[in-house]
Amino acid sequence: MSQETTTNPQSAIIAKEEFRPVDISIAGTPHRIVCPVDEIKNLENGAEFINQKIRDLRREIKHKTPSNEEFLVLVCLDLYDQIQGLQNQVAANAAEQKQISEMIEKINKQARSML
Template sequence: MTDNHNKITEKQLQNSPVKKSQVENSQAQKIVSNNANMQSSAAAKVNSAPEPQIKKVDIAIAGVTYPIYCPVHEQEELRSAVSYINDYALNLKRDAPSLSQESLLVLCCLNLYEKIQTHERNEKDHGQQDKQSMALLNKVIQDAHSIL
């Protein structure tokens, strides 16, 4: 509230039989009401933002169906991953048919993690080889320039 409004309220208190506590309660109610209005408008702004579309997708790995909640724009990638993992798990199950589903999935995860680590190491090695090749090529170029 502005200072002018407060001054008017104080003068009214002095000249009227209304108790000061009644006016303060009224002012407090206005403040609470204003805060509630601001919060509801802020909530309306938050609620108006588009929510990501999530869809329940049933996937099957080694004969067992699992419900997965997936963003709509990632469904194709999920299906591709499921296809790869399902084939991998079925190959493991062929080699060890007595494994429980849980053990099969744990073994599948461990094997896939090992593949990922091997791939990352190979990428790192290729990066090092590329650096060495560039350094060697630059050295040959410098030598060629110094001869000419």
């Protein structure tokens, strides 16, 4: 008896995922990046975001003309700072959510004891 091999439709979709080369420019330097077709827009948006950060920094730094590498380092540090701020915000929100849940539980417990 022979066994038929069945393929998982989901794995077939993953195997057929298309990749395409995308040309982007960051700080005036061209780069070709191969990425999934459904991520091309995100890649282009990311490149534009970084280029805008560089333009913003250029406007802020008038007394010196940093190299592209220095601009990229400054952008990376700025993005790191933003990530840290967001992570702190998420942690604060989680702590606040925990406090709210504890208060609700305490109120429910008091309400149950009154009934």
